[in-house]
Amino acid sequence: xxxxxxxxxxxxxxxxxxxxxxxxxxxxxxxxxxxxxxxxxxxxxxxxxxxxxxxxxxxxxxxxxxxxxxxxxxxxxxxxxxxxxxxxxxxxxxxxxxxxxxxxxxxxxxxxxxxxxxxxxxxxxxxxxxxxxxxxxxxxxxxxxxxxxxxxxxxxxxxxxxxxxxxxxxxxxxxxxxxxxxxxxxxxxxxxxxxxxxxxxxxxxxxxxxxxxxxxxxxxxxxxxxxxxxxxxxxxxxxxxxxxxxxxxxxxxxxxxxxxxxxxxxxxxxxxxxxxxxxxxxxxxxxxxxxxxxxxxxxxxxxx
Numbered sequence: 659x660x661x662x663x664x665x666x667x668x669x670x671x672x673x674x675x676x677x678x679x680x681x682x683x684x685x686x687x688x689x690x691x692x693x694x695x696x697x698x699x700x701x702x703x704x705x706x707x708x709x710x711x712x713x714x715x716x717x718x719x720x721x722x723x724x725x726x727x728x729x730x731x732x733x734x735x736x737x738x739x740x741x742x743x744x745x746x747x748x749x750x751x752x753x754x755x756x757x758x759x760x761x762x763x764x765x766x767x768x769x770x771x772x773x774x775x776x777x778x779x780x781x782x783x784x785x786x787x788x789x790x791x792x793x794x795x796x797x798x799x800x801x802x803x804x805x806x807x808x809x810x811x812x813x814x815x816x817x818x819x820x821x822x823x824x825x826x827x828x829x830x831x832x833x834x835x836x837x838x839x840x841x842x843x844x845x846x847x848x849x850x851x852x853x854x855x856x857x858x859x860x861x862x863x864x865x866x867x868x869x870x871x872x873x874x875x876x877x878x879x880x881x882x883x884x885x886x887x888x889x890x891x892x893x894x895x896x897x898x899x900x901x902x903x904x905x906x907x908x909x910x911x912x913x914x915x916x917x918x919x920x921x922x923x924x925x926x927x928x929x930x931x932x933x934x935x936x937x938x939x940x941x942x943x944x945x946x947x948x949x950x951x952x953x954x955x956x957x958x959x960x961x962x
Contacts, residue, residue, distance in 0.1 A: 665690055685714040707731070736762075742770055746778055754816040760823040764789065784808035792828045802838045805829070809841060814960050819952075822849035830858070840864040844959050852955060871895075872954045889931045890938070890954045897939035907944070915944060923953065 669686055672678045678686070707715075712731055735748035736758075749766045752758040768786050772779040784807050790796075791804040805825075812821040822845045829842035843864035846855035855861065856873050867880045868887055872894060882888035892898070906915050919940040926934025942950045 662690070682708070682711055682714075685711060685718070688718055689714055736766070742766075743778070745769075746782065750778070750781075750817055753820040756819070758820070760820055763820055764824050781811050784811050788825065792825070792832055798833055798835050798838070801832060802835045805834075805838050805841060809845065813845075818845075818956065818960055819848050822846060826851065826855070847955050847959055848952075850952075852952070866958075868958060869955065872951050872958075885931055886934075886957060889935050890957065893935050893938035893942070893950070894954070897942060898935050899939050899943045900936055903940050903943070912944060915940065916946070919944075927953075927957065 669683075669690055673683055712734075732748045732751050735744040736752075738745050745766050749758055749763050753763055764785070767782055768789055772782045772786075775783060784804075788801075788804040788808045791801045808821070812818050826842065826846040826849045829838070830846065834842060839860055840863070843855060843858060843860050846852065846858075847865065847869060849855065853873065856865070856870065868882070868891070871880050871891060880891065882891055903915055903919075919937045922933045923937035923941070926932075926937050938950045938953060941953075
């Protein structure tokens, strides 16, 4: 049970000493119902909320859009207190940053029956149908249809990797049509287990030679088909690390180098080939080989 008298004493003391931010003080007063006047001065939430302010807003019934806040606040929606839609949105957002477990993601997406079939609900339906097809004794054609529909929705999104984490093991253990076998291998290359997937006997026929170039360095007869493929091959075999990066590393600024490379990588993924070449070259230069490999694989396979 709470101790209202002690809380009230601390509140009034802090108010007298001016030791708490005004916005927080207003929220605390509203929460404790000490001053009726505070109910007329409900502050607009700021982007840089403290955890205390965030919790007070939520307790007072003011729902805050998580997309404007740090990822740590988005986790609060996974509890389900704000409804299933909020859970789904939070799960997708956190999956983009790789900070949600694949099983938890699947559990949230299969928790209820979707009320609609558009927007996020379309992806929910696709996940549920594929999960059901793989869990039951449906025909290979049913699995093939469910897989194609689901992958069509996820392959070019930031959630393609968690899709691969969830379904690759089950797909490779299921009898599939030849087309689905190829698709399963390609999807599996977007998972964290890609080094084992590429050793699968099916990979030889399922994957294009350039994919092997990013994993086991077999580059004989690999000819890039477009500017993207040429840029990625250059990053792995003719890397271009900017001179200023080498100077920063000499000064011990490894963290700054990595941060700038990731920012540059975002621009590269958006279409700037020079940024893509330099960022992946830099990440590989500082030892982030898996990040570089997975980025290259995603760029090639997300459109496959």
